[in-house]
Amino acid sequence: MLEARAITATHGRRIVLENASLALPAGEIVGLSGPSGQGKTTLGRVLAGLHRPSAGVITMDGAVPDFRAVQYLYQDPLSAMNPRWRIGRIITEGQDTSPDLRAAIGVPAAWHDRFPHELSGGQLQRVALLRALALRPRYLVADEITSALDPLSQLHIWRLLQRVARDQCVGILAISHDRALLGQICTLGQVTL
Numbered sequence: 001m002l003e004a005r006a007i008t009a010t011h012g013r014r015i016v017l018e019n020a021s022l023a024l025p026a027g028e029i030v031g032l033s034g035p036s037g038q039g040k041t042t043l044g045r046v047l048a049g050l051h052r053p054s055a056g057v058i059t060m061d062g063a064v065p066d067f068r069a070v071q072y073l074y075q076d077p078l079s080a081m082n083p084r085w086r087i088g089r090i091i092t093e094g095q096d097t098s099p100d101l102r103a104a105i106g107v108p109a110a111w112h113d114r115f116p117h118e119l120s121g122g123q124l125q126r127v128a129l130l131r132a133l134a135l136r137p138r139y140l141v142a143d144e145i146t147s148a149l150d151p152l153s154q155l156h157i158w159r160l161l162q163r164v165a166r167d168q169c170v171g172i173l174a175i176s177h178d179r180a181l182l183g184q185i186c187t188l189g190q191v192t193l
């Protein structure tokens, strides 16, 4: 279980999150929704160890978290990829990927020679997911990862993530404005900020 308790976070001097709590059990998908600017991304980044809270605690199974076990997926995967690297290098950046995992996620070898800007948004999101899963995370923070995709690509990505949660016991925080989408994909309901 990855847990945030009574988190307060600031950007500069501004408090953008106050006394927020959330629990993400292993193997479950929990939704996080709420109006724009309420601090969803900030809370996701705090849970992934990318933003230090000014108050509150994050625990993993009740202990100090090992943030290497938490991977953060961005809405715009291009922003998290080196534009000068080819896809083959990007997906093996942290760890080698197995052919089985590549096939399951749907990243064909034909993409390996391409640069990130030569793939579509849905294809790039699959590359980002493959790179994250190769690191064998226990938790994923998926921040609006399908909001720029057409409904079919959106469904494909979430079907994949549902399998990842179930088969690999990965806990997934799904951050989205789209409460209807969260209603379809979450296994443990939604938290609203």
Ligand SMILES: Nc1ncnc2c1ncn2[C@@H]1O[C@H](COP(=O)(O)OP(=O)(O)OP(=O)(O)O)[C@@H](O)[C@H]1O
Binding pocket: 011, 012, 016, 034, 035, 036, 037, 038, 039, 040, 041, 042, 043
């Ligand atoms: N790097 C930053 N520097 C200063 N303020 C920031 C920064 N990032 C976010 N903020 C501010 O913090 C607040 C919370 O932002 P955050 O992105 O966490 O909200 P959000 O709920 O995810 O919003 P959205 O749904 O629009 O993505 C907003 O008011 C935003 O303007």
